[in-house]
Amino acid sequence: MDASGFDHAQLERLRTGQRLVILAIIISFAMIPFNVTADSSAAPLLIFVSLANLVLIVIGMWRLSRGHGYGALVSVIFCVLSLVPLIGLILMIGLSISATGKLQKAGYKVGLLGAKAKAPAGA
Secondary structure, eight states: OOTTSOOHHHHHHHHHHHHHHHHHHHHHHHHHHHHHHOOGGGHHHHHHHHHHHHHHHHHHHHHHHHHTTOOHHHHHHHHHHTTSHHHHHHHHHHHHHHHHHHHHHTTOOEETTEEOOOOOTTO
């Protein structure tokens, strides 16, 4: 923690976790038409993308919840709950909104895909 009162490691976990969660939500919605209309020849690709998206969700939720200051047990519970369809979406959006407020308070500019990395001081 520095003189500004922000723990930069925690803010970085929030920032990266939020970007991963937002990316996972976008991928999930983008895959809906393919899941409905795909034939059996596309199944291996859809399974691969779905599994990769699950990994994004779990890593993003872990980083996001740890960045909020939650302990390991609560973070694991959040990761498991994020895999439940509607509950996961609500949880991801709620933590992302909360992260946006914290990041903006710390001076980050937060856009549609989350906050970009800050340039080092003096750069």
